[in-house]
Every structure is written in structure tokens, then in C-alpha cells.
Amino acid sequence: MNIFQWTKGVFRFGPKKSDPPIWALKDPVTEAQTLKERYGEDFAAFLYRQDLYDVLNRETLPLLQPTANNDFLAGSYWAKKHPFNFPGPFYTGETDTCGTGVPEAPENILFDGYSCEYIFRQPGNYQQFIAVKDAAAVEVFDSYACNGNQHWTGQTCREWWRNREEIIHPLLHDLEYRKQNGERGKLYVDYLNSAAKRDLQKYVFFLENGFYPLEEGTPLPEL
Numbered sequence: 001m002n003i004f005q006w007t008k009g010v011f012r013f014g015p016k017k018s019d020p021p022i023w024a025l026k027d028p029v030t031e032a033q034t035l036k037e038r039y040g041e042d043f044a045a046f047l048y049r050q051d052l053y054d055v056l057n058r059e060t061l062p063l064l065q066p067t068a069n070n071d072f073l074a075g076s077y078w079a080k081k082h083p084f085n086f087p088g089p090f091y092t093g094e095t096d097t098c099g100t101g102v103p104e105a106p107e108n109i110l111f112d113g114y115s116c117e118y119i120f121r122q123p124g125n126y127q128q129f130i131a132v133k134d135a136a137a138v139e140v141f142d143s144y145a146c147n148g149n150q151h152w153t154g155q156t157c158r159e160w161w162r163n164r165e166e167i168i169h170p171l172l173h174d175l176e177y178r179k180q181n182g183e184r185g186k187l188y189v190d191y192l193n194s195a196a197k198r199d200l201q202k203y204v205f206f207l208e209n210g211f212y213p214l215e216e217g218t219p220l221p222e223l
Helices: 003-013 028-039 043-047 052-064 126-138 154-162 165-173 175-192 196-209
Strands: 109-111 117-119
Touching (some): 028 043, 028 052, 043 126
């Protein structure tokens, strides 16, 4: 939790006696360590689980912020999912245009041409998870969701991958996209041209087999 989340909570619900004072807010490193102690060092085993939505909303968020308003990842926005979201448990619907997401999670979030936010890379470690969680917490419309596993299928992931040029082109050539992201838009392009394929293959394996391929050398499905 950070000062933006605290301010948002006050704006939406009014101050509560149970809300922590600003100076008591935790830092991402401390929160990441808390998760490692609770769930273990293997972040993939924590993130890629069938019951992730329930675990995050009923256990993880209350563990990190027991007195805060923790409903900011409880919604479902699949019908309005931004098409640039990279397949995985986290995605955005129609977000605000306040520009708060990228400062919170620069390794995972980008803007479209209207300053709406989307997940260009799923969290790869606990600190990135904390960053995405904080981006969701400060987003005014609560348009971040963590129930992607309930919607993505192997087939829809493969279709998304085949159409990835529809993402690459505006990031490189659309003036508004370049204006919003600057050179950061290349982060997504570079990712799609490198590690993204293997990450998506592992995610498809998870969707089709019910567990994440943690062992090296596991045969992965074709895209």
C-alpha cells in the first residue's frame, strides 16, 4: 500500500479509524519479503495456480494490508479487456487516464494512445507482483483484475499470439502511442520478439494441464 492507495481509499470511502496512518505504510521490499516467507521462494508456484483469484483476495491482500480496503482486485472486466494485455492472470479493463500505473509498475505496465493502462508483461517475481498490485490499488475505476486464468484458454492464447503484429505496429508507428510511452513502448516490442513466446508457451501449458512447468526441459505446447 502507498500514499496513492491511501488517498484513493479516503476519496472513495472516507477515512476510517482502521486505516493505517500514511507514515505506517509498507514498502515494496518489505511486502515482497513477507510473501516469500509465506509462499516460498518460487514465485511461479505462487502465481500460477488454479485458485489464484481466491488466494489473492481472501489471503494475500489481507496478509499485506489487514486494515486496508482490499477490493481493488475483486472485479472482473473480461468483457472490456484491453486487447494489448499480455495473456496471464492479470489484465485491465477500461482504466482511468491519470497515468498512475506506469510509475507504480514500470516493468509491467504501458499506456495506449489515450493513456489507458494495460499489462504488457505478467509479474515475474514478488516485487513485480507488489508493483502491479499497487498500480491496481491507485487506479480510480478499479479496472485491474486477477481472474485471467478463468477466461484465457490455450486456443485464445494462440489466437492472441498470431495477432501480435496488431500490437507491435502502433507501438512503433502510431504517434499517440509513441507520445504516451516514449521509448518505453519498445519494451513490449522487444519482449514480444524475445522471451514472450516461451512465457506464453508455459502459460498455455498451465492452462491445458492444470499446473505450471517448473522443471527445465518440460515439452511445451506449440503456439
